[in-house]
Amino acid sequence: MPQVVVVGGGIIGAACADELTRRSASVTLLERDELASGASGRNQGLWVPPEDPALHAIASRSLARYLEIADDAPLPFRIDPHPVGTVFVAVDEEDLAEATDTLATVSAWGFAVSELDDAALVEAEPEVARDLAAAWFIDAGHRLDPAALTVTLALLAASRGAVIRHHLSARALVTDGDHVTGVVTDEGEIKADEVVVAAGPWSPRLLEPLGIRLPVLGVRGWLVRVDPREPLLRHLVRTAEGNGTVASSLAGDIARSGFPTSDGYGSIVHPHPDGTALIGSSRAAWLTPEPEDPSVPRQLLTNAIRIVPRLADAVMLSSWWGLRPMTPDERPVIGRVRDGLVVATGHGSEGVINGAGTAELVASVVLGERPPFDASLFDPFRFA
Known part of the structure; x- marks a missing residue:
């Protein structure tokens, strides 16, 4: 061998x-x-x-x-031995088209997908915002x-x-x-x-x-950890990933406009087994370990609070990033x-x-x- x-x-x-x-x-x-x-x-x-x-x-x-x-x-x-389940939401009408494509793909793979009306959403996740364009439950998702x-x-x-x-x-x-x-x-x-x-x-x-x-381009992805101080969610709660793109920057563009900031925001709230919540996701082209974009954790929190309002009262614990290798x-x-x-x-x-x-x-x-x-x-x- x-x-x-x-x-x-x-x-x-x-x-x-x-x-x-x-x-x-x-x-x-x-x-x-x-x-x-x-x-x-x-x-x-x-x-x-x-x-x-x-x-x-x-x-x-x-x-x-x-x-x-x-x-x-x-x-x-x-690792969760069985799916913990995902509440997938479209925040507004603009999100609906992308959400529909995602759900069709997941359903074609064989995962059960069901649309949630107001009553079903309250039963599945009482803390998710009620003024969303649409919500679905996907019988998938394992934490590890x-x-x-x-x-x-x-x-x-x-x-x-x-x-x-x-x-x-x-x-x-x-x-x-x-x-x-x-x-x-x-x-x-x-x-x-x-x-x-x-x-x-x-x-x-x-x-x-x-x-x-x-x-293959290095892409910085941020995460935020918060402590809700009491259990808020039973399932993963997420939106579609967003349509942002990641590409290399030209030196002249940086000279004119500064370093690239994050693009392609989505939102995923992960109720961790330890009682905290992890919040993502973002991506931005990475040049060196610095400069960082300190606005990213703020935007992640804003997006998460939009879909789970009571996260506004959670205690901020930490934020960090990792470098992801991404292709076009x-x-x-x-x-x-x-x-x-x-x-x-x-x-x-x-x-x-x-x-x-x-x-x-x-x-x-x-x-x-x-x-x-x-x-x-x-x-x-x-x-x-």
């Missing part, structure tokens, strides 16, 4: 290590910091049906794997601990012989002609039959010296880009949702097996 080096200790890299070792590959996982130290440990921790039908197969396989390992995981991690899940997947790989290296950066890829043969690290070269680059928004830095250019069409790039080199990045805000399914596809590519679903949807060269 091949010797595989996986670069990146987030949910994608850890899931790849897990799946490859399940199929008897020899794996070394490299993480420049701690496992789940990036966006994989700094997100809402939800599995919800993706709004893009192309992601259904990859997402459903991911959920199945997470539920499969939950009971016997080497590190206990929290994303950092613990990531570590669990890595530990499962280690139990089958994988070597997990923390605080070891991959600096460059080693080539022999057009074939990738290993990775240069801070401690020297590690030889490999196959290298899987799953380093999120940092993946292009390894690929570009080989002339491989993927349009918001689908990941997964596949072979050179002999001996496979990429798996560009999952945006849905790395947890699609992590284990991504790993199944990666393993099939590395081992020369038939893909478990249509791999052309995630072709790394589709933007050429």
Whole structure:
């Protein structure tokens, strides 16, 4: 079986290590910091049906794997064994068209969707605003601990012989002609039959010296945590994601207008099992760790209070952001880009949702097996 080096200790890299070792590959996982130290440990921790039908197969396989390992995981991690349910709302008439498209996609996937009249909405979630354009209940949505899940997947790989290296950066890829043969690290070269680059928004830095250019942009996503001081919600409450786009900025545009601010606001309120509430979502192009956009937490709170008014009385606890690797069409790039080199990045805000399914596809590519679903949807060269 091949010797595989996986670069990146987030949910994608850890899931790849897990799946490859399940199929008897020899794996070394490299993480420049701690496992789940990036966006994989700094997100809402939800599995919800993706709004893009192309992601259904990859997402459903991911959920199945997470539920499969939950009971016997080497590190206990929290995941709802059954759907907690989602109240999906359209705030105004402008939201209705996008909401209708989303609901049609979710319904076609097989999740039960029911429209809520005023009485049904009061019964489902008494604290949701009554002056909304429409509301529906979706029988879907699992809360989970994303950092613990990531570590669990890595530990499962280690139990089958994988070597997990923390605080070891991959600096460059080693080539022999057009074939990738290993990775240069801070401690020297590690030889490999196959290298899987799953380093999120940092993946292009390894690929570009080989002339491989993927349009993966780092996108900052904020979250806010509040304490309602008493239980307010039983289900997830959310709107559609919004129609904002994320693109690279031109230097001249920044000189004229300043740094980019967040675009593509949606709203999702996540009643955490610890009694707090997590509020998202936003996205803005990331240049360096600074400058931040301090207006984002305020806008997230404004949007959340619009749909759950009593959140105005919740105690503000914290806010933070994570960097999400996003592509122009918001689908990941997964596949072979050179002999001996496979990429798996560009999952945006849905790395947890699609992590284990991504790993199944990666393993099939590395081992020369038939893909478990249509791999052309995630072709790394589709933007050429």
